Amino acid sequence: xxxxxxxxxxxxxxxxxxxxxxxxxxxxxxxxxxxxxxxxxxxxxxxxxxxxxxxxxxxxxxxxxxxxxxxxxxxxxxxxxxxxxxxxxxxxxxxxxxxxxxxxxxxxxxxxxxxxxxxxxxxxxxxxxxxxxxxxxxxxxxxxxxxxxxxxxxxxxxxxxxxxxxxxxxxxxxxxxxxxxxxxxxxxxxxxxxxxxxxxxxxxxxxxxxxxxxxxxxxxxxxxxxxxxxxxxxxxxxxxxxx
Amino acid sequence: xxxxxxxxxxxxxxxxxxxxxxxxxxxxxxxxxxxxxxxxxxxxxxxxxxxxxxxxxxxxxxxxxxxxxxxxxxxxxxxxxxxxxxxxxxxxxxxxxxxxxxxxxxxxxxxxxxxxxxxxxxxxxxxxxxxxxxxxxxxxxxxxxxxxxxxxxxxxxxxxxxxxxxxxxxxxxxxxx
Numbered sequence: 001x002x003x004x005x006x007x008x009x010x011x012x013x014x015x016x017x018x019x020x021x022x023x024x025x026x027x028x029x030x031x032x033x034x035x036x037x038x039x040x041x042x043x044x045x046x047x048x049x050x051x052x053x054x055x056x057x058x059x060x061x062x063x064x065x066x067x068x069x070x071x072x073x074x075x076x077x078x079x080x081x082x083x084x085x086x087x088x089x090x091x092x093x094x095x096x097x098x099x100x101x102x103x104x105x106x107x108x109x110x111x112x113x114x115x116x117x118x119x120x121x122x123x124x125x126x127x128x129x130x131x132x133x134x135x136x137x138x139x140x141x142x143x144x145x146x147x148x149x150x151x152x153x154x155x156x157x158x159x160x161x162x163x164x165x166x167x168x169x170x171x172x173x174x175x176x177x178x179x180x181x182x183x184x185x186x187x188x189x190x191x192x193x194x195x196x197x198x199x200x201x202x203x204x205x206x207x208x209x210x211x212x213x214x215x216x217x218x219x220x221x222x223x224x225x226x227x228x229x230x231x232x233x234x235x236x237x238x239x240x241x242x243x
Numbered sequence: 244x245x246x247x248x249x250x251x252x253x254x255x256x257x258x259x260x261x262x263x264x265x266x267x268x269x270x271x272x273x274x275x276x277x278x279x280x281x282x283x284x285x286x287x288x289x290x291x292x293x294x295x296x297x298x299x300x301x302x303x304x305x306x307x308x309x310x311x312x313x314x315x316x317x318x319x320x321x322x323x324x325x326x327x328x329x330x331x332x333x334x335x336x337x338x339x340x341x342x343x344x345x346x347x348x349x350x351x352x353x354x355x356x357x358x359x360x361x362x363x364x365x366x367x368x369x370x371x372x373x374x375x376x377x378x379x380x381x382x383x384x385x386x387x388x389x390x391x392x393x394x395x396x397x398x399x400x401x402x403x404x405x406x407x408x409x410x411x412x413x414x415x416x417x418x419x420x
Contacts, residue, residue, distance in 0.1 A: 039394035039404065046396040053298020057327070124330035125297055127420050128400070135395050 010174020018058030019079035025051035070235035095157035097136035144197025166206030275335025382407035
């Protein structure tokens with residue numbers, strides 16, 4: 001897919017945003033055939049498809065989309081550690097979606113109002129992301145305010161993923177956004193949703209010594225290598241294969 | 244000011260008459276995704292197409308169909324460009340297009356209330372989403388305004404699944420974007 005834009009594209013930022021979208025899209029795609037109900041199967045696949053479309057535009061700004069997706073090694077990926085976390089149970093996937101789509105909506109909303117190279121994509125994608133965030137929010141309310149088991153699982157998922165949420169607001173070269181302001185709004189929004197869901201806002205650091213800012217620097221968590229192996233296997237075994 | 248030649252207008256009409264690959268009741272013109280046609284020389288043409296959703300897989304089929312139609316009309320070189328700006332909105336679907344969707348059994352999108360991204364307001368859990376001031380989504384089968392949301396995502400990303408509380412039929416709703 002070709003995207004028209006200004007000639008000067010900050011490659012680091014394009015990779016960071018493109019890899020976020022690509023990796024979380026792949027994770028959501030892993031639910032195909034495993035989702036709790038048919039409607040969710042379809043919903044998660046549709047969200048994954050939106051994100052894949054965004055990834056294609058962003059990676060095409062940085063270079064050849066297929067080469068970037070299929071032929072880079074783990075250390076060359078610039079995505080957040082949050083998005084590479086395994087799906088876990090449905091509550092984990094929803095918590096990851098809530099944290100990420102809230103961030104993505106705030107970020108794209110800001111980028112869309114600017115004149116930078118990401119403005120055209122951000123203006124288009126933010127309208128899609130609004131639906132992703134709404135989906136995550138409604139499920140957070142339903143699970144948090146549901147049965148004892150759903151509440152407990154949703155709380156556990158929010159707690160476990162909390163330490164990956166600080167990285168979203170680390171500066172990225174070439175990303176022209178007021179990240180500290182976004183972080184304040186992100187915290188307000190997530191605190192509000194968790195509160196209405198009867199969940200407790202997790203305590204503890206939002207980055208760990210071993211995870212702080214690492215995904216953006218190419219340092220990833222263990223499950224990511226296995227995910228990439230599966231994602232890249234076909235292309236590496238059959239170079240240039242197409243449907 | 245962009246001027247359109249008679250040939251460009253003719254080609255725009257031809258490309259615009261191509262049916263949407265997923266919703267064949269609509270043409271690309273009615274869907275509002277065809278932005279412009281530029282002719283270079285006598286038989287080279289560039290077509291600007293915008294995707295409904297960023298990841299919409301139909302765009303590739305649309306491009307191929309346009310290429311085929313324009314080649315059959317004597318164009319030697321056809322290039323279909325994907326343009327993102329201005330972002331497509333469901334408001335770009337023509338009135339005839341909305342009517343055809345309804346006849347096809349899909350509730351058409353409502354006219355969007357505001358321009359630009361929806362602000363960060365956190366609404367209550369809803370199934371019967373009749374927020375005050377919002378026009379209801381009507382059942383395309385019986386016309387009832389009493390309908391409820393079953394799933395925010397349906398057979399494609401651009402549709403939601405709803406159910407009519409009057410005739411009990413489930414139906415797709417083309418979501419506002």
